[in-house]
Amino acid sequence: MSTAMQSLRPWWDRVRRGWRGSPMPAFLAWWGGELRALLPPPWRDWFGVGADWYLLQAAGERWILRRRGRAEPLAAWDEAAADAPAPAFHAALKHVDPADLRVALLLPAAIVLRRTLLLPLAARDNLHQVVGFEMDRQTPFGVAQVYYAVREIGVTAAAGRCQVELVAATRAALDPLLARVRAQGISIDAVDVAQADDRLGVNLLPPEQMPHRAHPRRRLNLIVAAVAVLLLVLVCGEWLHNREVALTGMQAEVAGMRGDAQQVAALRQQLQDNAGAAGFLAKRKKDTVSMLSILEDTTARLPDGTWLERFSVDNTGQIGMQGQSQQAAKLLDALKDSRLITDAGFQGSIQPDQATGKERFYLTARVKQPATGRPAPATADTAGAP
Numbered sequence: 001m002s003t004a005m006q007s008l009r010p011w012w013d014r015v016r017r018g019w020r021g022s023p024m025p026a027f028l029a030w031w032g033g034e035l036r037a038l039l040p041p042p043w044r045d046w047f048g049v050g051a052d053w054y055l056l057q058a059a060g061e062r063w064i065l066r067r068r069g070r071a072e073p074l075a076a077w078d079e080a081a082a083d084a085p086a087p088a089f090h091a092a093l094k095h096v097d098p099a100d101l102r103v104a105l106l107l108p109a110a111i112v113l114r115r116t117l118l119l120p121l122a123a124r125d126n127l128h129q130v131v132g133f134e135m136d137r138q139t140p141f142g143v144a145q146v147y148y149a150v151r152e153i154g155v156t157a158a159a160g161r162c163q164v165e166l167v168a169a170t171r172a173a174l175d176p177l178l179a180r181v182r183a184q185g186i187s188i189d190a191v192d193v194a195q196a197d198d199r200l201g202v203n204l205l206p207p208e209q210m211p212h213r214a215h216p217r218r219r220l221n222l223i224v225a226a227v228a229v230l231l232l233v234l235v236c237g238e239w240l241h242n243r244e245v246a247l248t249g250m251q252a253e254v255a256g257m258r259g260d261a262q263q264v265a266a267l268r269q270q271l272q273d274n275a276g277a278a279g280f281l282a283k284r285k286k287d288t289v290s291m292l293s294i295l296e297d298t299t300a301r302l303p304d305g306t307w308l309e310r311f312s313v314d315n316t317g318q319i320g321m322q323g324q325s326q327q328a329a330k331l332l333d334a335l336k337d338s339r340l341i342t343d344a345g346f347q348g349s350i351q352p353d354q355a356t357g358k359e360r361f362y363l364t365a366r367v368k369q370p371a372t373g374r375p376a377p378a379t380a381d382t383a384g385a386p
Contacts, residue, residue, distance in 0.1 A: 014125055052100040054093065055199060056188065058177065063184075065092055068104075071197045079180065086184040099213075105181060106194040107204070111173045113139060113146075114193075115166045116153070124152070124162055131166055139168060146170050147191070149202035167193060167202045174204065187211050289367050294319070294340050301334045303327070305358070317367035328359040335365065342368040 019025065053068040058079075063086070065075040075092035093101060115138055123130040127150040135143040148168035174191065181188055189211060191204040294313065298321070302308075306325035313319050319341060325331060328350045335344040344365040353360045 051102045052096055053102045053104055053199070054096075055104055055106050055194075056089075056181070056186065057106045057194065058180070063089075065089060066197070069198055079184065086186060089184070089186055102189045103186065104190040104192045104199055105177070105188045105205075106192055106199060107169055107174070107177075109193060111169055112193050113166070113168045115139065115168075117164050117166055118158070118161050119164055121160055121162050127152070127164055131164070135168075138166060141168070141170060145172075147174055147204040147206060149204050151200075151202050167200065167204065169204055178209070189213075289340055289369075294367065297338055297340045298335075301338055303330065303334060306331070313367065317369070319365040319367060321363040321365070322361070324353055324356060324358040324360050326358055328361040331361065331363060338368075340368055341365045 054074070055066045055068055057064045057066070061079045063077055063079060064073045065088075066073050075088040077086055077088040117131065117134070117138060119127070119130060131138075131148070131150045132143045135141065135146070135148070139146070146168040147170075148166060150164050150166055153163045153165050169191075178188075178191075188205065190199075192199040192202055194200075291313065295311070298311070303325070305327075306323065308321055308323035310320065310322040328346075332344050332346075335341050338344075342365065344363060347362045347364050351360045352358075
């Protein structure tokens with residue numbers, strides 16, 4: 001397990017550096033503070049910032065406990081007079097949630113070696129190991145004689161280089177101090193260097209001596225994250241369902257409107273057809289010469305002593321008259337001035353009828369079309385002479 005963790009550590013360090021170098025941590029810290037300020041005071045402790053660091057310092061035989069960033073001590077006790085575990089330490093931290101409690105042992109600057117190094121950029125992925133190889137050259141000690149940590153300094157360096165700081169303390173100076181802390185029943189999470197009222201931000205504590213802390217909130221956070229993802233999926237599913245329902249309703253509405261539109265279009269076409277037919281009939285009636293008018297005009301112009309045996313008008317306006325007359329040759333002059341009949345002429349020859357003593361004839365003519373148009377003339381069946 002340790003081998004796997006060691007192989008993943010460079011990748012994890014790279015991800016952590018990228019995260020810290022991005023603007024997201026500052027934004028999330030500001031946003032979280034604004035959200036916490038909106039909560040009632042009793043609820044704000046439930047949404048704290050996470051780890052709550054307390055700084056432990058030794059001044060000879062006297063120990064001082066402070067909260068990170070504050071100068072006033074929370075507790076102070078003499079190591080020789082204190083029982084194990086130290087009652088003042090636990091009394092000062094009894095109101096702190098154990099899941100958030102973090103204790104850092106601060107070393108005096110006199111026993112700590114700090115050195116600035118300029119390394120190639122390729123070394124950023126494994127600074128701890130690279131600096132370990134350089135320990136003999138950069139310090140008077142070997143890597144087995146010190147506890148050390150490396151942090152990257154946010155200072156612009158030459159092209160292809162990065163500037164880091166090596167912080168180291170000899171095992172001979174740090175091990176007795178750690179033993180004194182453990183003798184008082186105090187568990188620490190980091191060994192750091194004092195810097196004003198705060199800590200430098202490194203950890204010289206060996207990995208094998210770091211306490212294993214359970215994270216009860218991690219499970220809660222995972223559950224909350226899972227619930228949030230589930231709710232997001234449900235919301236997306238509900239949104240898609242609502243869109244499908246709305247789309248189905250719109251499609252049904254459009255289908256109904258399309259049917260109404262087709263019905264309206266059919267009625268409009270029927271109306272146009274009926275209007276066209278009515279107009280056609282009205283125009284044809286207006287422009288067509290009626291059969292009664294033709295019969296009346298023909299009757300008025302034929303002389304007495306003339307009768308028709310057959311009178312017909314076909315669809316083309318062709319008129320046929322067959323009958324007998326005392327003077328058949330004068331029939332053309334009688335029809336010449338007609339306003340309804342034109343192009344009158346005999347078909348065949350005029351023949352005398354021995355039985356009646358009259359002349360038998362067959363006369364053809366055409367219906368004169370009105371000047372306004374050329375509609376189809378009125379049809380007529382064969383009519384007998386009066």
